[in-house]
Amino acid sequence: MTEVAYIDRPSRALYFYAILYLGFLYIPVLFLPMFSFNDNIYIAFPLKGFTTKWYMEMFNNQPMWAALNNSFNVACVSAAIATLLGLFGAKAVTRYRIPGEKPIIFVIMLPMVVPYIIMGVALLILITQLGFDLSLYTVTMAHVLISVPFAMATLISRFEGFDQALEEASTDLGASPLSTFWRVTLPLVFPGVLASFLLCFTISFDEFIMAYFLAGTDPTLPIFIWSQLRFPLRLPGVLALGSLILVVSFVVVFFSQWLRSYRVEKTQPGI
Amino acid sequence: MTSNNDFVSLTDVSKHFGSVVAVDHLSFTISRGEFFSLLGPSGCGKTTLLRMLAGFESPTTGEIYIDGAPMSEVPPHHRPTNMVFQNYAIFPHLNVRANLAYGLRYDKIEKAEVGRRVEEALEMVKLPGFGNRRSNELSGGERQRVALARALIKRPKVLLLDEPLGALDKKLREEMQLELRALQESVGITFIFVTHDQEEALTLSTRIAVMTRGKALQVASPKDLYNHPVSVEVADFIGQMNFVEAQVMDVRNGEAVLDATGLGKITAPASSDFVQKGANIIVAIRPEKLILSAERRSDGLGAVQCTIKTSAYLGDRDHFYVSVDGCEKPFAVAIAETGANSDQSLDRQSIVWLSWADESLILLPRD
Amino acid sequence: MNETTIEVSALAPSPKSWGRRLYAWYLRSDALKGFTLLSPTLLVMGLTMLIPFGIMVTISFWAQIGFEFDTTFTLANYGEGVEQPLYRALLLRSLAISGTCAVVTVLVSYPMAYYVAFHVHKHKMTWIILMTVPFFTSYLLRVFAWKVILGYNGVINSGLKGLGLIEEPLAFLLYSPTAVVITLAHAWAAFAILPIYISLEKIDRSLLEAATDLGDGPVKRFLGVTLPLSMPGVIAATLMIFIPTVGDYVTPALVGGPDGIMIANLIQAQFGLVNNWPMGAALAIDMMVVVAVISLLYIWLTRKITEKIA
Known part of the structure; x- marks a missing residue:
């Protein structure tokens, strides 16, 4: 007989459905690397032959490198700030009894359910009304805003995953709150911190809707890609770039998901 | 400053969580070197009290003194207490040695001395050679020992234990009780021990505070609690007890004559003020102090006829439940297997005599 | 004898600075500690979300004239x-x-x-x-x-x-x-x-x-x-x-x-x-x-x- 319980008996139909679904998810994405090696300026079948010239073209594209650099900087800074804010916030809501906690969390999580265009527009108005110039800083600010909810969510689940008694035990043994944070809290939530950073990084690195409103003369990578999409001749180069981003983000996501699943060994009673 | 008698002292300590009163105006003292238990059902405030002693909660009213010093403005990391947590709270990212050494950093102890003390502590809790293990490589009993060693290595004035044996199975728990008692005697540190298990409290403690609804009902030695409970609630919580309502008819020479429901006219030692002529009181007697016999005994014990309802075999003793005319609840009678206070033919529905010695009756006030 | 010492120390608090008393009070209050930790996050969310929202709502009642705003209220x-x-x-x-x-x-x-x-x-x-x-x-x-x-x-x-x-x-x-x-x-x-x-x-x-x-x-x-x-x-x-x-x-x-x-x-x-x-x-x-x-x-x-x- 089967090893699994009656309720969990496998279903062949669902299995095929799942494979189809994964196909729907992946096949469109995988066309990008395929055409990036195709020796044809037009993105169409039939395939003409293998080439790496689009990659060479891309490597020599200075504006692309500048945009990539901009995006990398914005993503790093905004992910670091968002993770730090998420760390404070997650610690506060999981460790202290705060009056009005629910509405506060609601406000912090709000950017998850507000269309980005609205927040982008609102920030644009604020910044211009204050008389500041649009720049990568304003983009960074916007990205912090949309990343904080994700950082909070990631870190709250991490904080809830370990026993508060561990922090109390540390204080009880003579450690000050700060010392407890460095010696117990941070080591235990560190995988969550890293996962949060990587998640926020990807969100910022990929964000276009707000960046388009808020970037000044320095484009981020998505803005650069957007500007290239209008020129058919530049498309193969964009595909090459997209394929590279695809590979890198696959690696990063696998790594961060692996981190998320890497759990703290909880001290549990019994053996 | 302080004598040994009020090494730990609570004066009018309360704790409110919003509208919930967890601890309600407690005042008592604990002596140096005592093994003191806080005993009560869950939600009685015993853990809250322990956490106030450790500094994790601050009292809403009152003050806690340890060795003469008021504690209200002392944060947990500066208190002369250490705690063994309910689930042990062994740091999962550190090995056993690092767990033990964790708190010594704040005592400014030399490295060599730290190493020596860690080995010594491991020796003390019978875990030599466990230094490199991690918490997930330890059994429940081993974690318990590590938690104990980690707290004791700090040489606290007071060791707080929050149901440390609750998570262990029965056999291991009994073993650990003996070890814990021996350990406490050898280190001489004051232990304050939270438990809901009355047997455990009776076995381990020098004194026990019985708590319900945030109040201490009685603070006394295990023997006193068992033999001289001050209220029905305490008597009911510690061991098994039979209760009968009674009216005091006369008090003379330290003896009270009572009219007890179902038992009729009985006499009992009257030790307290509330036993006054005409007062309605409760008479209590332990199941093992009752005797069953086929014939009425001729040795002058109080006695009444009863019917055996059910019996339960408990290994080392038999429990009988017998009904007495006029009494609502049946009496529980415990008879040792040796048959010292029993007779033959204790079959169900048979009518027998239930007897007791007057000294074994306990008089309690009605609530 | 011991009781008296306790009562004296309880009734007459030693002269501590206000700072320390405030700190002790702060330590007692869970809510305050929580809010302190939350405040940077809340501040950032307020600055980048709530205030911009407010300004956006305000502007929506204005009118555009060339590159300038006409700030008279209009629906x-x-x-x-x-x-x-x-x-x-x-x-x-x-x-x-x-x-x-x-x-x-x-x-x-x-x-x-x-x-x-x-x-x-x-x-x-x-x-x-x-x-x-x-x-x-x-x-x-x-x-x-x-x-x-x-x-x-x-x-x-x-x-x-x-x-x-x-x-x-x-x-x-x-x-x-x-x-x-x-x-x-x-x-x-x-x-x-x-x-x-x-x-x-x-x-x-x-x-x-x-x-x-x-x-x-x-x-x-x-x-x-x-x-x-x-x-x-x-x-x-x-x-x-x-x-x-x-x-x-x-x-x-x-x-x-x-x-x-x-x-x-x-x-x-x-x-x-x-x-x-x-x-x-x-x-x-x-x-x-x-x-x-x-x-x-x-x-x-x-x-x-x-x-x-x-």
Whole structure:
């Protein structure tokens, strides 16, 4: 007989459905690397032959490198700030009894359910009304805003995953709150911190809707890609770039998901 | 400053969580070197009290003194207490040695001395050679020992234990009780021990505070609690007890004559003020102090006829439940297997005599 | 003797500085410590979200004159937003496209989430990662991929032509509301799968066994136990797709064509080519209010229905 319980008996139909679904998810994405090696300026079948010239073209594209650099900087800074804010916030809501906690969390999580265009527009108005110039800083600010909810969510689940008694035990043994944070809290939530950073990084690195409103003369990578999409001749180069981003983000996501699943060994009673 | 008698002292300590009163105006003292238990059902405030002693909660009213010093403005990391947590709270990212050494950093102890003390502590809790293990490589009993060693290595004035044996199975728990008692005697540190298990409290403690609804009902030695409970609630919580309502008819020479429901006219030692002529009181007697016999005994014990309802075999003793005319609840009678206070033919529905010695009756006030 | 010393020290607090007393009071208050920790986060959220919102609302009552604002209060922008047939049509179309997209995505993703929750026993994490990885790749490029697939010389057309099935490329594939729906469904799939999966995973297996034990067949058990218990995930998934997609202007611009243009494209234009910021702000607020009302109505309705069934 089967090893699994009656309720969990496998279903062949669902299995095929799942494979189809994964196909729907992946096949469109995988066309990008395929055409990036195709020796044809037009993105169409039939395939003409293998080439790496689009990659060479891309490597020599200075504006692309500048945009990539901009995006990398914005993503790093905004992910670091968002993770730090998420760390404070997650610690506060999981460790202290705060009056009005629910509405506060609601406000912090709000950017998850507000269309980005609205927040982008609102920030644009604020910044211009204050008389500041649009720049990568304003983009960074916007990205912090949309990343904080994700950082909070990631870190709250991490904080809830370990026993508060561990922090109390540390204080009880003579450690000050700060010392407890460095010696117990941070080591235990560190995988969550890293996962949060990587998640926020990807969100910022990929964000276009707000960046388009808020970037000044320095484009981020998505803005650069957007500007290239209008020129058919530049498309193969964009595909090459997209394929590279695809590979890198696959690696990063696998790594961060692996981190998320890497759990703290909880001290549990019994053996 | 302080004598040994009020090494730990609570004066009018309360704790409110919003509208919930967890601890309600407690005042008592604990002596140096005592093994003191806080005993009560869950939600009685015993853990809250322990956490106030450790500094994790601050009292809403009152003050806690340890060795003469008021504690209200002392944060947990500066208190002369250490705690063994309910689930042990062994740091999962550190090995056993690092767990033990964790708190010594704040005592400014030399490295060599730290190493020596860690080995010594491991020796003390019978875990030599466990230094490199991690918490997930330890059994429940081993974690318990590590938690104990980690707290004791700090040489606290007071060791707080929050149901440390609750998570262990029965056999291991009994073993650990003996070890814990021996350990406490050898280190001489004051232990304050939270438990809901009355047997455990009776076995381990020098004194026990019985708590319900945030109040201490009685603070006394295990023997006193068992033999001289001050209220029905305490008597009911510690061991098994039979209760009968009674009216005091006369008090003379330290003896009270009572009219007890179902038992009729009985006499009992009257030790307290509330036993006054005409007062309605409760008479209590332990199941093992009752005797069953086929014939009425001729040795002058109080006695009444009863019917055996059910019996339960408990290994080392038999429990009988017998009904007495006029009494609502049946009496529980415990008879040792040796048959010292029993007779033959204790079959169900048979009518027998239930007897007791007057000294074994306990008089309690009605609530 | 001892009692007296205790009482004296309790009644006459040693002369401590106010700072220390304040600190002690602070240490006692959980709420204060919590707020201190939360304050940087709240400050940032306030500065970057609440204040901009406020200013956006203010501006929506102004008027644009050239490159300047006329700051006299006016409801004209909102009036125009209601009266202009184009605005109304675009808003309705956006709601229709996003609504369809949310429903389709949830319907299509539910079996997938169900499969992983109930039928995958080993390597669950791998499946979850597999389902979410595409979501982390560039949004623009994912949308662009659909342009490649659906385009005039795209994968489908050139493929069909190569097989000799069609003479001329099918023009309707790209630049249509359908193209927008398909593209959005693909782009937001992860947002549907994860909430549904989590709510399914939370269901106590013994409840399902109890239902079977009480005589439910697989279909009845699903309708009676599994589906109602997973409704929170379904609701979350629907909203997490519906709300952001209403505000998307990338997908319509790339694959929507003239018939697939949505309200966000119009808003974006107000801040760009048209250069009428107050109008754009008013439209954005209109859109937000309508989306909020629909979302709340949806939550309320599904709750009512679930209650009725239960």
